[in-house]
Amino acid sequence: MSGKFKSLQALVKEKNPQCIWTHCMIHREALAAKELSPGLNIVFTTVVTVINYIKMRPLKSRLFSELCKDMGAEHSVLLFYCETRWLSRGKCLQRVYELRNEIAIFLEEENREEAENFRNDLFIMKLSYLVDIFEKSNILNLQFQGKNTHILQMNDKVNSFCRKLELWNANVKQKNLEMFKHVDECVKTYKAEEQHIRVLFKTIENHLTILVKNFKKIL
Template sequence: MAVTKIINLTSSQALNRRKFDALLDEVNSVYNGLLMYNNVRWLSRGNVLQRFVDCLEEIRLFLQNQGKVEEYPQLLDVMWLSKLIFFTDIRQHLNKLNMKLQGAFETKLQVFRNGIITRNYKYFPNLKEYINDLKIHEKPDEDQVTEEFISVIDSSIREFSARFSQFKELSEILKLIMYRRCIN
């Protein structure tokens, strides 16, 4: 994809990165560079596209200064740019949805945890059925089982929170940047 190639051109080589950062500084951009997409943090895709779109004029200028603007005719193609901006908006909506779902799931994990503590297996129908079907002498030590299940849920809560903490931080920063852009 052209966006990836352009980001790599401007960001992966130290000299180009310094030149592009200097250009952004020269035009008083609110940004200090482009974001690199990271497969590990797939939610970053929307932020990468947003930064690219926000810096589009600076990217064109940089490529023109480097004598490489002709290699990327998409940057002047109205249809291609329309699609890019449309997909950028869609990705941002997906990011917002994922954040809402993530928050809801974190809350749900706490509800699950409380259910296990009180041995109310309402949210674990298969486990509830299995335990109910066991004969008295076959039943596991409920304290041990409860501890183990709580440990799994606590671990899930920590992992879930850690995976999205950076995105939460970026989300707040993006809100501030977008707010500042609207004021100016």
């Protein structure tokens, strides 16, 4: 990692102007997975707003924790989203999804307008998709880390992930969501309107297309 050395890039280019500087594969993977379509970005922005509202106020945080305990939830706290930590997005979304019912009740008691989102089947289905896709992205990112890894192995893993994305997109077009366990469970559990189901599938198709394009750029 060269970030801790001030002006290292300029010093290297003084000796060799032809030197090419680029992000490491781990960073490039995180940037490729970061882009969201407008429909999914609204969901993610709302989630971050809710997390900050609860976590940044000690009283609200304690009240929410007590609510979770009273309802027998597996967890009693939310996780902050940190943009500089590559695995943070998937982890905080997972926790929000697991506590979605508790969050809905808490926001209703607080008279927050975001409560409507957590009672909206389309919003929850989009959230469940984000949980699934960032879980897969985090798995790929972790495979890049550790000892004895090199660029050829990483390149093969990105190639493989691109093929998976294309296969998943083909499956979604056939109305098959088995590879995304949370969203598949949501679609089967929620009695969603047919229009919402169509919007969901189109949203997933568009996002997978964006991911394929972005990941092919880092090869």
